[in-house]
Amino acid sequence: MSREKILAAVKKNQFTHAPLPDLEILSTLTATGDNLVHQYTSVASAGGSFVYEVKDLEAIKTILHKEFKPGVKIISGIQELDAYTYAGNVLQESSHSFADAELTILQSNLGVAENGALWLTESQMNIRVLPFISQHLAVVISQEALVPTMAQAYAQIGNADYGYGAFISGPSKTADIEQSLVIGAHGPRSLSVFILT
Amino acid sequence: MKVALFVPCYVDQFYPKAAIATLELLEKLGVDVHYPKNQTCCGQPMANSGYEHLTTGCNNLFIDNFSGYDYIVCPSGSCTLHIKEHLHSPEKEDQAVDIRKRVYELTEFLVDVLNVKELKASFPYKVGLHQSCHGLRGLRISQMSELVAPAFSKPAQLLDMVQGLELVPLTRQDDCCGFGGTFCVAEEAVSSKMGKDRVDDHIEHGAQYITSADLSCLMHMEGILRRQKSDVKVIHMAEILNHYSHE
Amino acid sequence: MSNVSGKSHSKLAGIFNQDEPRVDWHDETLWWVRQKRDIQAHKLPEWELLRETASQIKNNVLSNLSAYLEQFEANAINNGIIVHWAADAAEHNQIVHRLLQERGINRMVKSKSMLTEECHLNEYLKEQGIDVIDSDLGERIVQLAGEPPSHIVLPCIHKKKEEIGDIFHEHLGSAKGESDPKILTETARQHLREVFLTRRAALTGVNFAIAETGEFVICTNEGNADMGAHLAEIHIASMGIEKIIPERKHLGVFLRLLTRSATGQPITTYSSHFKRPQSGTEIHIVIVDNGRSIQLDREDFRNSLKCIRCGACMNTCPVYRKSGGHSYHTAVAGPIGSILAPNLDMKKYADLPFASTLCGSCSNVCPVKIDIHDQLYKWRQVIVKEGYSPKAKTMAMKAMAFTLSSPTLYRSGGKVGRLVFKYAPFAVNNGLNPWYKHREMPKAPKESFGEWYSKRKEGKQ
Numbered sequence: 077m078s079r080e081k082i083l084a085a086v087k088k089n090q091f092t093h094a095p096l097p098d099l100e101i102l103s104t105l106t107a108t109g110d111n112l113v114h115q116y117t118s119v120a121s122a123g124g125s126f127v128y129e130v131k132d133l134e135a136i137k138t139i140l141h142k143e144f145k146p147g148v149k150i151i152s153g154i155q156e157l158d159a160y161t162y163a164g165n166v167l168q169e170s171s172h173s174f175a176d177a178e179l180t181i182l183q184s185n186l187g188v189a190e191n192g193a194l195w196l197t198e199s200q201m202n203i204r205v206l207p208f209i210s211q212h213l214a215v216v217i218s219q220e221a222l223v224p225t226m227a228q229a230y231a232q233i234g235n236a237d238y239g240y241g242a243f244i245s246g247p248s249k250t251a252d253i254e255q256s257l258v259i260g261a262h263g264p265r266s267l268s269v270f271i272l273t
Numbered sequence: 274m275k276v277a278l279f280v281p282c283y284v285d286q287f288y289p290k291a292a293i294a295t296l297e298l299l300e301k302l303g304v305d306v307h308y309p310k311n312q313t314c315c316g317q318p319m320a321n322s323g324y325e326h327l328t329t330g331c332n333n334l335f336i337d338n339f340s341g342y343d344y345i346v347c348p349s350g351s352c353t354l355h356i357k358e359h360l361h362s363p364e365k366e367d368q369a370v371d372i373r374k375r376v377y378e379l380t381e382f383l384v385d386v387l388n389v390k391e392l393k394a395s396f397p398y399k400v401g402l403h404q405s406c407h408g409l410r411g412l413r414i415s416q417m418s419e420l421v422a423p424a425f426s427k428p429a430q431l432l433d434m435v436q437g438l439e440l441v442p443l444t445r446q447d448d449c450c451g452f453g454g455t456f457c458v459a460e461e462a463v464s465s466k467m468g469k470d471r472v473d474d475h476i477e478h479g480a481q482y483i484t485s486a487d488l489s490c491l492m493h494m495e496g497i498l499r500r501q502k503s504d505v506k507v508i509h510m511a512e513i514l515n516h517y518s519h520e
Numbered sequence: 521m522s523n524v525s526g527k528s529h530s531k532l533a534g535i536f537n538q539d540e541p542r543v544d545w546h547d548e549t550l551w552w553v554r555q556k557r558d559i560q561a562h563k564l565p566e567w568e569l570l571r572e573t574a575s576q577i578k579n580n581v582l583s584n585l586s587a588y589l590e591q592f593e594a595n596a597i598n599n600g601i602i603v604h605w606a607a608d609a610a611e612h613n614q615i616v617h618r619l620l621q622e623r624g625i626n627r628m629v630k631s632k633s634m635l636t637e638e639c640h641l642n643e644y645l646k647e648q649g650i651d652v653i654d655s656d657l658g659e660r661i662v663q664l665a666g667e668p669p670s671h672i673v674l675p676c677i678h679k680k681k682e683e684i685g686d687i688f689h690e691h692l693g694s695a696k697g698e699s700d701p702k703i704l705t706e707t708a709r710q711h712l713r714e715v716f717l718t719r720r721a722a723l724t725g726v727n728f729a730i731a732e733t734g735e736f737v738i739c740t741n742e743g744n745a746d747m748g749a750h751l752a753e754i755h756i757a758s759m760g761i762e763k764i765i766p767e768r769k770h771l772g773v774f775l776r777l778l779t780r781s782a783t784g785q786p787i788t789t790y791s792s793h794f795k796r797p798q799s800g801t802e803i804h805i806v807i808v809d810n811g812r813s814i815q816l817d818r819e820d821f822r823n824s825l826k827c828i829r830c831g832a833c834m835n836t837c838p839v840y841r842k843s844g845g846h847s848y849h850t851a852v853a854g855p856i857g858s859i860l861a862p863n864l865d866m867k868k869y870a871d872l873p874f875a876s877t878l879c880g881s882c883s884n885v886c887p888v889k890i891d892i893h894d895q896l897y898k899w900r901q902v903i904v905k906e907g908y909s910p911k912a913k914t915m916a917m918k919a920m921a922f923t924l925s926s927p928t929l930y931r932s933g934g935k936v937g938r939l940v941f942k943y944a945p946f947a948v949n950n951g952l953n954p955w956y957k958h959r960e961m962p963k964a965p966k967e968s969f970g971e972w973y974s975k976r977k978e979g980k981q
Contacts, residue, residue, distance in 0.1 A: 079605035082809045086761065087586035089817035094583040096766065097576035099773070105566040119786060171751055171798075175717055190776075191786035204798055205750035208743045226787075230772040235733070239796035243775075246789050248743040252658035252674065253701035254681045255549055261657060261705060262712055263743025263789070280969050282924070286934040287962045289969035296973075308973050311927040319924075321878065321897065323904035324917040330925025410880035418558065419836065419884035421567040445551070449838045453877025458954040460530045460875060462537040465958035466842050467877075470547070496959025 103227050112189040112222040113271055120192030123246040124259050125267045129219075133157055136216060136270045140179070143268070144212070148178035153202050154216060157181060163202035171205040180210035180264075184217045186232055187269075190225045193245035194269065197238040204240050208248075213264040215244070218272045277307050277339050279347040279356075279376070281488070282314035288488050291509035295348040295379055298515040302387055306346075309338035317355040321454045325359065332360055336368050344386065345376040348511050350408025350486045353378040357412070379511055380486050381414050384427040389434070396513045397437030401480030402428060403471065403494070404447045405487035414486065418447050428486055431514055438513070441478040448474075452493035468497045476505060483507050529875035533843035547841040549677060554835040556784020557885065564776070574773050575889035578826035581764050582816065588731040588764045589807065595734025596805060599796045604806045609639035612808045616641060616723065616756055617648050619804060623754060625650075625721045629712075631738070631745035632656040633725030634672050634829055635758050635808060637851040641723075652723075653715050655744035657708050664691045670845030672852055673782045673831035678844050712744070722748030726759035726805070727828070728774060732767040735795035736805070739778060739788040746792050754802045757794070761812050762825040774828060777887035781832040815863045820898045824859045826888040833882035833892060839875055848872060855882035859895040862903065870908035873899035931970060938964040 117127045130136055133156055144150065151174065152160040160181065182202075186195040194215050198204055207213050223229050229243075248263030259265065276299065280292040299306045315335065316328035335356070339345050347353045356376045360369045383389045404426075408414045415426035432438055451457070451467025458464075472494050475483050483498075483505060485491050491507040498505050537543055561567045581588060593603045606612035612635075620628060628645070630636070630652055642652050642663070654663045658675030662668065664687050669675030676684065685699035694707045724745045728737040736757060738745045749755040765774065771791075779785045797803040816822050834840045834854035845853035850861045850869060858876065861869035873896045882892040903909060923929045940947055941964035949956050967975075 077605075078607040078611060078809075081607055082605055082761065082807070082813060083586050083589060085809070085813035086589065086816060089813055090585050091583055091819070091822070094576065094579035096580045097573045099573065099769065102566060102569055102573055102773070105569060123785070123789075172717060175713075188787075193787055193791070205747070208746045208750065225772075226776050227772040230769045233768070235768070237795075238793070239798070241793045241795075242746070243787065243791040244789065245787050245791075248789055249741050250657045250705060251741075251783070252656075252661065252676060253684055253704055254679075255552065255674075255677070256681070256701040258701050258705040260709065261742035261744070262655065262709060262716070262747050282930070282934075285969045286938060287965065289965050289967065289972055292969035293972060308970075310970060310974070313927055313930040314924040316921075316924070319917050319921055321900070322913070322917060323874075323900035323909060324914075324921065325901050326905070327917055327921035330921060334925055334927070406877065406879035406881075410884060417881075417884055419881055421561050421565070447881075449877050449879035449881070451838065451877060453879075456874070456877050460533060460839070461954040461957055462530070462534040463839055463843050463875075464877075466537055466540070466543060467838050469958070470842075492962050493959065496955070496961065499960040500958060 099227070112224060113219050113273065115189040116187060116192060116222055116271070119190065120246065120269060123192050124249060125192060125246045125269050127269045127271065129271050129273050131273065133216075140181070140214065144179055149176055150179045150181065151177055151206060151210070153180070153182040153200060163206065167202060171203060171209070174203065174206055174209050177206065177210040179212045179214060180206045181214040181216065182207060184215050185221050186229055187217045187222045188226055188229050188243070189222055191245055193243040195229060195233065195241065195243055197241040199238070207242075207244060208263045210264055212266045212268070213244070213247070214268040214270065216270045216272065274305065274343050275307065276304050277309055277342040277345045279312060279339065279345050279352070280308070281347065281349045281352045283492065284348065284488050287492070288509065291348055291488055291511050294509065294511040294515040295346070298511055299346065301515070302389065304387070307342070312338045315352045315355050316359070317352060318454055320355065320359055329362065332362050332369070333365065335360065336362055336365050336372060339372055340368050342375065344382065345372065346379055346382045347376065348379045348486070348509060349488060350378045350405045350412055350414065351489060354407040354411035378408055378412055378414060378486055380427045380431055381412060383431060389431065392431070392434040392514055394434065394514050394516050395436035396516045398481045399439045399441050399479050400432065400513070401441050401443060401475035401478060401483045402432065403450060403475075403483055403485040403490055405485050405490045406447075406449050408486045409447055428510060431510070432484075435513060435516070441475070441480045443474050443478055445474060450490045450493055452489050457493060464493070465497065468493050472497050472501075472503075472505070476503065480505060484510050484513055486510050527849040528871045529843065529847050529849070530871065532847035532849065533875070536844045536847055537842070543842055546678060546844060550835045550841045553674070553784060554832075554885070557781055557832055557835065560780040560784050560786060570773060570777055571887055571889050574777055574887055575826065577765060577770050577773065578888050581766060582762070582822060582825055585761065585764065585816070588766060589761060592729055592731040592734055592764055593807070595732070597734070599734045601734065601797065601803045601805055604804060606806055606808045606810070608810050612639045612758065612806055612810070613641050613644040615806050616758075617645060617650065619754065619756060620650055620721055623720070625754070627651045627719055628653070628721040628723055629715050629719040629748045629752070630654050631722070631724045631740065631748055632659055632675075633723070633758050634852055635725060635760050636723070637668060638810065639808070653712070655712050655715065655748055656740070657705065657742060660708060660712065661687060668846070668851065670853065671831060671834055672829055678846065716747040716751050719748065719751070720753045721756065722752035722754075723756045723758065724749060726757050726763050727778070728765050728771060729759055729763045730768050730771070731764055733795065735768070735793050737771060738792045738794070739775075739790065741789045743790050746790060749794070750798065752801065754804065755794075755797070756804045756806065758806045758808060760808050760810070762827070778828055778830055781885065781887040782830040811864045815860070818863065821859060821863065821895055823890050824856065824895060826890050827856050827860075828888060830887055832885040832887065836881045836885045838879065838881070839877065843875070848875070855892045855896070856890070859892060859899060862899050866903060866906055867908055870903045873903060931968070934968055938968070
């Protein structure tokens with residue numbers, strides 16, 4: 077059996093134990109971040125995201141109402157944003173049925189200032205394909221949920237259980253054609269981030 | 274301090290002026306310099322081509338010539354690096370290990386051992402500094418652009434002591450010139466293109482001379498410059514540091 | 521240095537260099553990516569410590585790989601993932617084919633996997649009647665062009681937008697002469713969206729496989745891995761045995777290094793962590809050896825298995841920039857490819873370790889500190905020892921070694937050489953001398969340093 081053959085070959089050929097390094101020193105050197113909102117906004121915007129600082133969900137509704145035509149399919153993972161289809165109510169629909177979603181709004185509880193990334197697990201996405209298949213994506217995050225770097229992010233995630241999770245740091249993009257950056261490859265054409273301050 | 278001068282084979286045969294300048298410069302700085310006359314080559318051309326196993330004769334000859342000195346100084350980064358990393362001898366390994374600790378490229382010897390702070394030299398020209406890869410990334414005589422680390426440059430530090438010399442900026446400060454030993458003929462197309470691009474960078478920035486701690490790079494760039502019938506000349510660092518305006 | 525198939529880096533590089541403006545364009549483009557990497561790296565004062573930490577983590581992985589592989593497998597199975605093992609490329613391809621056949625699937629969407637390039641999966645499946653569509657834009661472009669990718673991260677970096685426009689016009693119906701990247705990307709988006717929505721099977725690569733949790737991570741900017749995987753009934757993930765990292769928290773090191781090194785972005789748009797299949801679907805992982813356990817046994821070369829496939833070495837390598845990925849005639853090109861490929865087929869890839877000046881730039885941009893340029897030097901010794909060096913070269917080297925170990929032979933040889941240069945320059949200044957193609961030969965001085973020194977010494981006495 078290949079499994080046994082491979083494992084035996086690896087076991088025979090591996091060499092003297094090299095210990096794991098200490099990550100603590102590294103953590104102390106990473107930015108502690110004064111003004112994470114400012115850093116997050118600057119990096120995320122440079123990556124093509126639209127970043128808004130808002131007081132409450134009403135402010136978000138106002139902005140979305142301006143940016144998106146009435147009548148388009150908008151799915152929200154945030155129950156309080158009740159002007160839209162609540163994702164929790166359509167869990168039984170097939171992934172394919174969301175192909176005509178114009179906008180998806182989700183909540184994140186962890187954002188990373190050094191790279192503009194937002195952590196979303198399956199429970200926040202509700203349906204895995206939703207933040208990818210939708211033409212546009214919006215994410216709401218509270219300013220307290222921002223951390224300086226990925227080191228702190230994984231410390232916060234810890235050994236949490238999820239079936240699927242993703243760091244999303246901007247709209248889908250590619251520079252495959254002559255290194256010319258194009259926003260909107262196969263995923264959403266835009267990412268709007270609403271930071272609740 | 275007893276210092277032996279190690280002159281790379283191609284410098285000995287084709288660019289003796291650089292070796293002469295090295296010798297004169299060291300003597301001016303009060304160093305007792307010996308030239309072991311039976312030296313030949315460090316063995317790098319064979320070793321880099323995959324024939325390290327043929328270099329025992331060269332290695333033993335090197336050890337015989339260069340044992341018993343406090344320092345061995347060489348006007349070539351690549352030869353110095355090769356000795357430092359690859360000098361071995363089945364019969365004389367202790368001596369090899371000792372020599373590897375004592376071998377220095379010229380600019381690092383001047384800065385780190387002799388602590389040279391001023392030079393009576395003048396070279397009133399625009400000069401482009403080519404950072405040879407082995408000296409740069411192997412011997413660390415300057416900081417390489419790849420690393421996130423404080424900048425420094427021993428060659429630039431020395432050139433700064435030369436009156437009238439203007440160091441020109443370059444677009445790419447440490448791109449390889451493309452000589453690479455037998456690479457220069459085995460991969461002729463890429464080698465020439467790499468050399469041509471380096472030379473163009475210096476010319477674009479107005480260099481009248483291109484200098485380096487390594488004549489192998491300069492030999493390659495000179496070949497291209499002369500083919501282009503350019504007025505730009507190459508000159509080894511030692512010749513600049515040893516240069517007076519009345520000469 | 522050439523081989524059985526007649527392909528050699530120097531020959532292919534020579535052809536590439538016939539179009540100098542194109543070489544300049546290719547070189548400038550990749551240098552720009554290297555510069556973007558520098559900008560990002562300099563934003564992190566702890567960058568060098570990050571590299572050292574990542575290097576040590578990977579050293580630990582390689583020293584303990586069998587245990588980590590078993591731990592990963594056990595945890596993945598516990599998560600509901602089905603794990604397969606493939607000793608070589610052929611077995612990997614057969615496993616993938618079987619999984620599709622069993623489910624009556626004959627069309628598949630793929631996101632980027634250099635491992636599957638190494639295994640020539642697409643060709644194999646095509647022969648079995650399976651249609652595979654690459655969904656990464658760069659990969660789709662080279663697929664339509666009938667070429668392999670030239671760079672592991674930027675697959676069609678060798679193609680100009682006009683050429684891509686022509687390919688899309690021919691295959692995807694875009695307007696003739698259209699070369700605007702925005703419009704071409706939109707064309708690909710529409711075309712591939714239809715593919716995602718209709719494929720029951722999706723195959724992806726794996727960037728990192730976490731032993732501690734049995735999950736794996738895929739990094740993309742386009743979102744194509746996720747679009748494919750989440751809409752498919754079966755998600756197959758192909759990984760090399762060396763893709764393991766011990767713990768989830770180690771991602772906090774690797775995800776900070778990977779994309780900064782690769783493209784000069786702080787992170788890819790998507791870093792997707794797959795732990796359990798969606799209900800009603802399957803996830804299969806194929807763990808592949810294909811020569812990696814042999815490389816692990818080579819003390820001088822095992823460090824090459826630390827590679828996280830960022831491509832930084834290619835972007836910085838002056839030889840890669842000025843010869844193009846296809847000159848390496850192997851799936852993974854450039855400096856890292858040149859130390860991996862000889863392990864797979866020493867005869868076929870004997871030329872690659874010599875396609876380098878040993879400048880060392882690669883080793884110093886490598887996020888996991890692989891000593892690439894030292895390994896290139898060491899591979900040269902192995903290749904010569906194994907007999908893959910041309911006889912003429914061996915003869916010349918033996919002659920050189922003989923001459924250089926004798927002071928008298930060296931001195932007389934040098935004198936003769938200089939005389940030839942002086943009195944019979946046509947002997948060396950001709951078309952048979954490769955140096956002479958683009959360079960003048962050095963001028964011969966009247967005496968060597970050794971001769972000058974002797975005279976000076978005599979003068980003193």
